[in-house]
Amino acid sequence: MKQVRTVLFFPPESVEEPVTYHLISDHGLRVNILRARIDPGKQGRMVVDLEGDDSQLAAGLNYLERIGVEVKPLTTEIRHMEETCTACTACIPHCPTGALSVDRDDSWAVAFEPEKCILCLSCMEVCIYGAMVLGEE
Amino acid sequence: MTRTIQQINERIRSGSAVVLTAEEVIDAVKQDGIKTAFKKVDVVTTGTFSPMCSSGAFFNIRQSKEKMKIGGGFATLNHVPAYAGLAAADIYLGATALPDGDPRNGNGRPGKFRYGGAHVIEALVAGRKVTLRAGGYGTDCYPRRERVQEIGLEDTNDAFLFNPRNGYQNYNVAVNPSDKPIYTYMGKLKPKLGNANYCSAGQLSPLFKDPYYRTIGIGTRVFLGGALGYVAWSGTQHNAAVPRRKNGAPVRPAGTLALVGDLKQMDPRWLRAVSFAGYGVTLSLALGVPIPILDEEMLRFAAVTDEEIVAPVVDYSRFYPTGEGEPVLGEVSYAELKSGRIRLKGKTVPTGSFSSYAKAREVARHVKALIESKAFLLTEAQAPLPGARGEQEVRS
Ligand code: SF4
Ligand code: SF4
Numbered sequence: 001m002k003q004v005r006t007v008l009f010f011p012p013e014s015v016e017e018p019v020t021y022h023l024i025s026d027h028g029l030r031v032n033i034l035r036a037r038i039d040p041g042k043q044g045r046m047v048v049d050l051e052g053d054d055s056q057l058a059a060g061l062n063y064l065e066r067i068g069v070e071v072k073p074l075t076t077e078i079r080h081m082e083e084t085c086t087a088c089t090a091c092i093p094h095c096p097t098g099a100l101s102v103d104r105d106d107s108w109a110v111a112f113e114p115e116k117c118i119l120c121l122s123c124m125e126v127c128i129y130g131a132m133v134l135g136e137e
Numbered sequence: 138m139t140r141t142i143q144q145i146n147e148r149i150r151s152g153s154a155v156v157l158t159a160e161e162v163i164d165a166v167k168q169d170g171i172k173t174a175f176k177k178v179d180v181v182t183t184g185t186f187s188p189m190c191s192s193g194a195f196f197n198i199r200q201s202k203e204k205m206k207i208g209g210g211f212a213t214l215n216h217v218p219a220y221a222g223l224a225a226a227d228i229y230l231g232a233t234a235l236p237d238g239d240p241r242n243g244n245g246r247p248g249k250f251r252y253g254g255a256h257v258i259e260a261l262v263a264g265r266k267v268t269l270r271a272g273g274y275g276t277d278c279y280p281r282r283e284r285v286q287e288i289g290l291e292d293t294n295d296a297f298l299f300n301p302r303n304g305y306q307n308y309n310v311a312v313n314p315s316d317k318p319i320y321t322y323m324g325k326l327k328p329k330l331g332n333a334n335y336c337s338a339g340q341l342s343p344l345f346k347d348p349y350y351r352t353i354g355i356g357t358r359v360f361l362g363g364a365l366g367y368v369a370w371s372g373t374q375h376n377a378a379v380p381r382r383k384n385g386a387p388v389r390p391a392g393t394l395a396l397v398g399d400l401k402q403m404d405p406r407w408l409r410a411v412s413f414a415g416y417g418v419t420l421s422l423a424l425g426v427p428i429p430i431l432d433e434e435m436l437r438f439a440a441v442t443d444e445e446i447v448a449p450v451v452d453y454s455r456f457y458p459t460g461e462g463e464p465v466l467g468e469v470s471y472a473e474l475k476s477g478r479i480r481l482k483g484k485t486v487p488t489g490s491f492s493s494y495a496k497a498r499e500v501a502r503h504v505k506a507l508i509e510s511k512a513f514l515l516t517e518a519q520a521p522l523p524g525a526r527g528e529q530e531v532r533s
Contacts, residue, residue, distance in 0.1 A: 086493040087494070088493040089489050093327075093333075108493075128324075
């Protein structure tokens with residue numbers, strides 16, 4: 001048995017495909033969804049752990065490729081550089097999951113919860129201080 | 138009862154002055170009322186930390202043995218062009234200057250704008266060296282024609298920030314009602330009113346706390362980028378003649394300050410280069426101005442809260458760039474902006490800021506500490522800003 005952590009990028013056409021169902025029932029893989037962002041009609045993104053033997057994994061990845069899902073290894077993770085962050089809050093309305101949040105009642109500090117991050121990279125584009133960086137996990 | 142700046146300075150020197158930040162004074166006035174609080178409070182410190190595009194620095198580069206006239210020639214610092222139309226060794230580097238060859242927005246928008254004038258200024262303030270490349274045409278008195286050298290602030294005779302426009306008194310809230318995302322100096326604006334971006338520290342912001350420029354004027358000492366600085370002039374686009382609320386707060390962008398300060402005394406904690414995707418490079422700066430509480434009216438001004446000041450919401454997809462359409466979509470208070478969402482055209486719109494309230498608070502606290510430790514005395518303005526209350530009397 002082997003486990004791989006990957007990011008699946010769904011083109012808008014295959015967002016409605018029951019991908020995890022096929023991976024489980026047709027290919028015998030164990031699928032653990034760590035993060036997902038799937039909106040009908042838009043590109044989707046899912047971070048998953050796939051577990052199975054070599055041939056199951058190969059068949060599963062083959063299936064994903066066939067339906068147009070891009071499979072990328074999860075070697076990167078977003079990091080919030082607290083020293084660089086000025087807590088301006090410019091990223092807050094761009095973060096779709098609330099992974100970035102601000103304590104408006106007291107400190108006005110900006111906090112990052114990696115477990116809620118779906119790696120959409122919106123914050124990287126809008127942070128003018130370069131406080132959101134891609135880093136090795 | 139009133140008090141003068143001299144009396145306040147005497148109290149600072151003797152260690153008995155009462156200094157509150159612009160947040161603390163709000164609580165003090167709520168608790169004690171204006172009359173009682175006025176008897177106690179001498180100074181209120183304000184602060185802001187935000188991108189301030191109209192910024193830049195003058196440098197006088199120390200000559201080498203064989204002298205060179207940069208004036209009329211050219212100079213770049215880390216490939217970023219500086220203005221070379223001054224005397225032999227003076228150059229001016231603007232915060233928004235970009236290296237030749239930067240793709241700008243040309244390689245398919247939005248450009249990244251990773252490096253520019255502000256980054257050079259930040260590097261120098263952080264004690265790093267940058268590469269000066271300069272050329273001149275050669276004269277009898279300045280024969281040298283070319284110079285390439287690593288320089289730091291220690292290789293300059295003088296280095297000072299001179300910012301034509303900082304500290305805007307109030308600013309637009311930017312939104313995008315169109316169907317495409319846009320990239321502006323107010324950040325990325327999502328389509329269909331997807332977000333609203335603002336840029337003021339509101340109740341901590343200097344000019345909101347002296348709305349008629351009664352104490353802030355030309356010559357006023359300020360805290361700028363970590364050093365002591367001064368108001369050199371009214372800032373460009375300064376406009377006192379905008380509609381105001383009863384509490385004096387302008388409801389449109391109004392006053393501005395031209396500021397000057399010694400770059401050699403500044404600190405990267407209070408001066409940061411920034412890159413706006415799709416827009417450009419600029420400089421974020423800390424600015425703090427202490428307000429002397431001369432009378433009850435000044436205390437009332439200084440205690441104005443986020444609930445009592447409003448900003449105009451402006452369409453940056455149409456009205457701002459083209460002047461067409463509705464000039465102002467609505468007015469919202471800073472309290473609403475800071476709640477994280479505003480109501481606009483029947484929609485709830487999430488807000489984000491480019492002005493850091495957390496840092497603004499740090500600035501106000503820092504200036505308070507400087508005054509309490511007698512490292513910062515207040516100054517009398519030498520001349521009023523245009524449109525200042527009482528300006529006529531001063532001039533006549
Ligand atoms: S935009 Fe950048 S600096 Fe501002 S709060 Fe977010 S991470 Fe921090
Ligand atoms: S990449 Fe940034 S914006 Fe996207 S979910 Fe993660 S923290 Fe939020």
